[in-house]
Amino acid sequence: MDASDFDLPGPLDIAWCPGCGNYHILAALKSALARLGIQPGALVVVSGIGQAAKAPQYLKTNFFNGLHGRSLPVASAVKAANPGLTVIAESGDGCMYGEGGNHLLHAIRRNPDITAIVHNNMVYALTKGQASPTSLRGFVTPVQVSGTCQDPFNPLAIAVALDASFVARAFAGDEEETAGILKRAISHKGFALVDIFQNCVTFNRVNTFQWFKSHTYYVDGSYDPSDRDAAFSTVVRTDRFALGVLYLGSGKPTFSECQGMRDTPLHRHRVNREKIAALLEAKRA
């Protein structure tokens, strides 16, 4: 397969600004999917609301473009209803970490076999430039007029704390590395969180492409992602942010396994008349 197998027939009226990191993430995702040989018909991308959440609109795939913050419950249920599908939840930092923060915590605990891709540009772009949960302290916006006085939300530290099954961070500017990380995340069994740094060319003049370049580094081959203590020390660093697969959890059962699900999708579920009759019969006693 080739990344172009996920192209939609054009021309597309794309809502992203020229130079937006979203283009790189979309390209990296197509590349990862092609390398894994996943057919568009067997893929479901669930997204929330925001510019990042528009990604599936520009991808040849089944998609469920739902509500702001709610992609993870939908994606978890899609996978449970049909375990044969590859399911990705994709949205921005505001959607996944702000509006949908509670769902993230519980999706990590529930451990559905899905991949959450979070476009993290540290700003609300579609609503025109307010602080996001990941904005750095002091970030000035039309709402946070004196600069946000809260510390940023650290999604990776939360994920490691909850023993998430796969935790990674990428930088949209490095398309090839991002594709590699996404490929590992999608093929991982269990919940995979991939936080992807990206620049916003219109509403974030602080965390620019260059800023991300100079504030990130890739973990090297000696890094052991199964070492939870080391992972935690790594993800709480804020002088320079680590990129790569940063934590692999202890292999807890997936949501479907906990539900005792067979591989039979729910659309093959049939009403069991004999069991209903038996249930009613028991009510005569």
Added chain:
Amino acid sequence: MSRASHTAGDISLVFSGEAGQGLQTLEQLVTRLFKRAGYHVFSYSEVMSRIRGGNNTTRLRISSRRVACCLRRIDILVPLHAGAMARLREGITPETVILGDPAFIDAAYRDGSQPVVEVPLAEMAREAGGDIYLNVLLAGLLSGLFCLDEALLEDLIGEFFGKAGEDRVGRNLEAARRGYGRGSHVLKAGQVLPFPERSEEARRELLLTGVDAVGIGGLAGGCSFVSSYPMSPSTGLLLFYARHAQEFGLVVEQAEDEISAINMALGAWYAGGKALVTTSGGGFSLMVEGLSLAGSIESPVVIHLGQRPGPATGLPTRTEQADLEHALYSGHGEFPRLILAPGTLKEGYDLARHAFFMADRFQIPVFILTDQYFLEGLCTVGSLDIPSREQESFIVETDAGYRRYRLTEDGVSPRGIPGFGSGLVCVDSDEHDETGHITEDSRVRADMVDKRLRKIESVKQACIPPTLTGSEDFRHLVVGWGSTFAVVREALDVLKRTDLAFLHFSQVYPLHPAAAGIMKRAERRIILENNATAQLGKLIRQQTGIGFEGRILKYDGFPFLLEEVVERLEVLL
């Protein structure tokens, strides 16, 4: 109402105890015992929102015919703690037999004029092994009192406690036998009421709660996925499906909140499941954005909304019918919906099944609107129809050119699911074109609104008509919905008027087209609802222009009692 006219064949038995005393076990034991013995039973427990203490009351009717509502009148009262009688005075008549520990019987009733049977229940329980045997002892006592076959009691105790081991069964049997012996002795004193007749018919009935009825109906409708967050009184249905998940191959998940619950349900439908959420007022408030999403993506979804009194936390364990407007007007934007409100347990079963059919057929949210009283009442029911054939599937296999929102004459686009066929299934909460992709084209927008709203016409064609009972030549018409069916129906039997009828809606939205004609035939219309503002009355007026001359409303957290409906009707007629 004179008691003599009504007690024949119908005994009202009330237990009143504290939370934590095990009244629930007692209710389960006693209802099964009497049904097995050939009585129709109806039982309703009202409890306080606490785990220990307070006062909980179980009202049980033991009858020769099927009954399904509460009486004010108490024939036998068993107080189980000091102060138990305080809230029950209005039901105590000069003939009420008060049975139990002398310490729990108020002094006012012990002047010799009231039939009182002093039984040292606590002491007997202690002799049998401890306080925990009180329930079994009481079940035995009542069995003896009603001259039930002692073997029925012994079998039931064996079934109930069998899993706990032989020792537990033996101790419980001992307690039950002590109770039985004492109960038979009470009978000899000649202090009890005439017993209702027993029948083989009653023995063969089903004994169901509203939860059972809706739960089994959902299974018959093809339910395969349940995601919910616990909230009284809707939790029972979540428990029901959890209990049967493995046997029926269901996915049942306790979500982190109601927002997640309904979004999971929509994800499940999208991928081929048939999902239900169960919730109550405040929880449903959190689901409202998801409801609107169902409207936009044209997803089927079945929402069981078990009502309790609000606003906000209100009275968590009590009952009310005040969320009709909540169900009807919730959700931003304009989209079709269907609201069902079963009046009987048979309707609970039939309509739960119907809800899945209608949701799937028209790709709309369908509400099953119940309440605490309906869900937790326990009642004998005749047979229920098991589906004779496989429920029709409305899922289509997609082809390469598949468009999820293809414009059609009736507004219903064939619904594909991902991974089944060669097409792609794209759904969007943004306004979308036929392929499901985002659009701001004003013509497409208008076409999509029209398409969605066209479906309501088809839903109207499939309306469930309201039930008209009572006199055919009525001048006065009582109108109600949902759980008030049985109490009004029985009040009509008591009143025996030739000019009175009752119109009951088990589908409250959309209203059946024939309903207006029936209501116009009445000279006077009386709306009866378990709420403060007559929500159905307002809806009927808005939809048909028909108003109501009288109102019978109740909003103190309790269901209507039979005598209360009779008296309030007498005032108005």
